[in-house]
Amino acid sequence: MFRRSGAALKRIGLEVLGWGLVVLGLAALVLPGPGLLLLLLGLLVLSQQYAWAQRWVEPVKRRALRTADDAVSTWPRLALSVLSVLVVAGVGVLWGIRPPAPGWWPVDDRFWLFGGWATGGTVLGSAVLALVLLVWSWWRHRRHGPVARV
Structure with missing residues (x-):
C-alpha cells in the first residue's frame, strides 16, 4: 500500500x-x-507521463538551441545580448534600492517598485541565469558552429 501511495505522490510531484x-x-x-x-524542462518532466509532451520535446529543443545560437551568431548580436543582460541586472538593482517614485508616477507611491530586494533579487537572478546561458551559447556556437536549420 505504501508503494502505491509513494508512486502516486511521485507522479503528482512530477505533474x-x-x-x-x-x-x-x-x-x-x-x-x-x-x-x-x-x-523545455517542463516538457521533459511531463514527457515521462505523456506521449504528447514527448512529441514536443525535440521541436522545442531545436527552437531553443537555434534561438541561443542566434543571440551569439555575430559580434553585434552578442554585444546587444550582453547589453540586455546588463540592463536587466540594472533594473534588478534599481528595484532593490527602491528610489523615490518620480513625479510622473500616476498612482500612490507605495505601488512604486513594490517588493524591494525580494523582487529585485529575482530579476538579478534572471540576469545571472541569462548571462550563464549566454556564455554557454557562445561557447557552444564557437565549438560546434551554427545550429542547422531544419
Missing part, C-alpha cells in the same frame, strides 16, 4: 513540477527570463 515549469516558460516567453529553456 506539479512539469506544469509549473511549462507555465513559467510560457510566461517567460513574453517576460524577461529563459522561456524556451523553462518550457
Whole structure:
C-alpha cells in the first residue's frame, strides 16, 4: 500500500513540477527570463507521463538551441545580448534600492517598485541565469558552429 501511495505522490510531484515549469516558460516567453529553456524542462518532466509532451520535446529543443545560437551568431548580436543582460541586472538593482517614485508616477507611491530586494533579487537572478546561458551559447556556437536549420 505504501508503494502505491509513494508512486502516486511521485507522479503528482512530477505533474506539479512539469506544469509549473511549462507555465513559467510560457510566461517567460513574453517576460524577461529563459522561456524556451523553462518550457523545455517542463516538457521533459511531463514527457515521462505523456506521449504528447514527448512529441514536443525535440521541436522545442531545436527552437531553443537555434534561438541561443542566434543571440551569439555575430559580434553585434552578442554585444546587444550582453547589453540586455546588463540592463536587466540594472533594473534588478534599481528595484532593490527602491528610489523615490518620480513625479510622473500616476498612482500612490507605495505601488512604486513594490517588493524591494525580494523582487529585485529575482530579476538579478534572471540576469545571472541569462548571462550563464549566454556564455554557454557562445561557447557552444564557437565549438560546434551554427545550429542547422531544419
